[in-house]
Amino acid sequence: MIEQNPDLYFFIDFEHLKAKANKTFPFHLYVFNPMSKVYATYLHANSPLTSQKLDFLQFIVSKGGEIAVSRTQEMTFLHANQLKREDIPDLNEIPEHEFITRQKERAAKREKKAETKKFHFKDELGKAVESDNYLPLILEIREEAMTFPFTISHTVSLASYLSEKLLTQDTYINRMVALSAHLAIGCGMKDPLALGDLICAAFLAHLGHTQMEIFYSQKAFLELSTGQRREYKKHPGLSQHLIRKSGLIISERCNKILYQHHERADGSGYPEYKQGQFIEPLALVLGAAAHVLEYSSGKITGSPVAMSVVLKNMKEKTLSPGLEIEFGDTIYESLIYLLDTNNDSANAA
């Protein structure tokens, strides 16, 4: 039998067998080849270990091979050799990694905090808009991301790491990360896998700006010429290209989110003019959050507009130059509900 699953076996030392010629064992013996990573049956249970086989087993061990026993025969092995579990290093639990311990502690602490102090997004957003200070919203996402398990995916781990290191100040990009994550949570997309992909995408979506003339980051979109707008619309592709070239590994969905963050449900977006069902929902979430921030900061029209006015116009579907509302019904409705800080049912969010 040839197997490659290390979870099925445990290693033993040659001495544990007290091996001598023609001895039999009530368990199967396997040998592990570290080069091919393969476990192969060496001696069936109750078959004599001939002197030839004994010599060859010693030879295998001297060359770096390992003797293994099936985990299903652990008790048989221990009993036959009058050994205890503690005598076999490979049978003892691998200590939990410090990252995992730390993450569990953070999750427990956050859970406890939530019991006494519930976070109300709409309340906090109202305060943020009023004071132009989004730090509490940013720190809330930082704390949430720092509880993400490390074993889900590399993108989730990256999201957790970037959040811990970067979500400490009230910057534009951090507002984009935090607002999109809060919006996703409000839309019911709250599992770490989804949030991790979204958070990484929000951090990386505008990397492409670094490859464009500086005025594209300074001039309002509506003030650009037709040709310049065409150039600007290349930024999602440039972001994706930079990530690929850098060798950064991100999930397929994260890649899609950042590439599609300007696609709109009615096909009016870019770069591929995709429609509704063909757009990753989290890309619409990021697009909605980014658009609200861009519009209110003046990056679309050239004139900053109060967040409350942007939301009022979106809610009433008032036609305003550059204002977009085509994020799909679910996201649009959640956006209006969650971001409408004048709504009395604030605490329900």
Ligand SMILES: [Fe+2]
């Ligand atoms: Fe963008």
